[in-house]
Amino acid sequence: MSESLSGRFLGGAGGRYVSFCALYLFIYYGFGAFSPLITQYYKSIHLTGTQIGMISAVAPVVSIVAQPMWGMICDRFQIRKAVLLGTLLASGLVGLLFTAVSTYAFVFLLYILLSFFQSAIIPVSDSLTLNYTKKHQLQFGDIRMWGAVGFALAAFVTGLFVERWGPSVLFISYCLALITALLFLMRLPGEVTESSRFTVSIFKGMKQLLRIPRFLLFLLASFCMFGAVNANNIWFSLYYQEIGGTVAGVGLAFLLFAGSEAPFMKLAGYFVRRWGIETTLLGAAIFSAIRWFWYSSAPSTTAVLLIFFIQGVSVGFYLATAAQFVRENTPASLQVTALAVFFSVGSGLGTMLCNLLAGWIKDEFSTLAIYLFFGVVTTLGILPLLVIRFGPWKRVEQDEGVSATQ
Template structure:
């Protein structure tokens, strides 16, 4: 190839990489805009149809319980047949359609049925989008946090805007926002290059999970995620009730999530530098310690102004944890099982761990109050630090630099 042709080829490659970056960033922005409308504000809808604390805890356990089964299965399908984009496209559309039926639901039973169906499709969205971003980041030597931070931006803006819309038109508006955001996400997805798919896997479709669970560093990480990430998911559900309990408003909940999730974006970008200096393991440990301390502090009923002023705690805990966790999974599992490994991680954190924290948190709230729910989350998150400590200092400590 001549010099001029080589230069033109490199320029075209650079433009293609830039387009892919923009499309993946847009995908994250849209997906988490939908999640930011749904997750932190759905409790307002549950209260509007007069559900009890125990019912809210039970309903909130459905999505993580379903994801325990469906996330690994979606991962196995994607890794076996390399159809990540097609599966993600279909599940985004299906979730966007199903969520609109919530506008007609008025009973506990109707919500259970709809949330079960929604959870089957929604459980595929995050692990598959993460795997596409990780594949792009690996190919172009880009930290995962630089892509994932756009999800935090979408979540932050949506929580504020949707909170204001709820004050104007009621809690059902969040379902329309969710549906529109997921449909928009499919438009970005269609323009992501197919070279993020990777190589086809020829192994048995059921052998992958067994192989992953034989890796001690990965298994310990999963047990840590069960408690730490499970508590984070429960916080997303119960925060709006907590914030109003300590004197805040519904609009204030949106502002709080704007600040909280907004702090995740720069921290996810900063996480790349921190992990290079400290390593992934110590970054995860630091994030877990900050997160645990935060839940204990919330249980003391702090002033709403102080909660807002210390918004950056979310970035230093959840932002660091999510950015480091995805890279930890990638570096400690086989490349041919990337989606499966991410799905198993989500199943433990957003699945089993969230079932545990959501359900028990709802019972604690009904009988003892929302402040004791956060005390419970602090205790649960503290238990999650034990396996992370074993990763950092135990016999499975990595001997070479991360």
């Protein structure tokens, strides 16, 4: 590429592409600094396990309510970029307020406020990026993977900072990362933010979806699977220290865990073609259950780090194939609704319940018992996957609608 062509690329379409990649890198850097290490802050202000569980359960509940509202605002006024700019700034500033509070009541209220703004960030950024990639015939995954890179790097780097300077540094890292993401968002022209509708009511078409046995079974499986996986992001920090690890070690563990997901996501396509999507999902869930039961036996921190790739096998495979399963097993006219319901049930309700019960289990028993609970929950999620794999119900034909499930 000549020098003039290279300059044009970086200043035009290439510059936008880089800005989108950086947007994801820093958004997820902020989340990676916050989520894996927030329990260190809770520990420093002496919250109980039940209190931590209650706070951690707030975000999914707020998201279920707030996401449709943000979507309606974006659709009604066609201001996706403005909404994302505002929520990135508000989220970063609210994050900083945590450094000034140390009581359960104030932390709980701040977390509600933070979750309200956070709930817009991922859906709106995904909407902008999907519009851009569709227009320019690019792969969404090639941009989205920078989020995984940012999350992994943040967990490691912030873990080192927290161990040296205390938990307040995680809020500073979170705020700076979102402000940096905002700066890259400002580089994107307005034309990539307008087009196609952003949201759909999750209740539209619910009657049809509830008549699809395979979809209902998968909702139950994902409720259990994602509930445990997402709750692990909150409780792993305390667990790792209980088995003898350090705060810096928590960051290293998340670096390895998150880093292992990308290659297994790439491999998931091969496994789906070779053994089918149902078998791939079933295998991922089985590995996940084995992981949690093994964690509950208090293995050494060295063993946990050495077998880091078990997250790639379980979470990487499941994440890479779950949305595909939903698309292939619901009518084309209801797939956006089906995906919204899937995320609300798995990442919303499942995470809420697992965090609530995990907090109570920690207070009544131990952190190790939390992972025994995760193993039991995930095992329950394997049962509907077995029915999907070996049961009588076949996949929905995209042009036939729900009648094909009967």
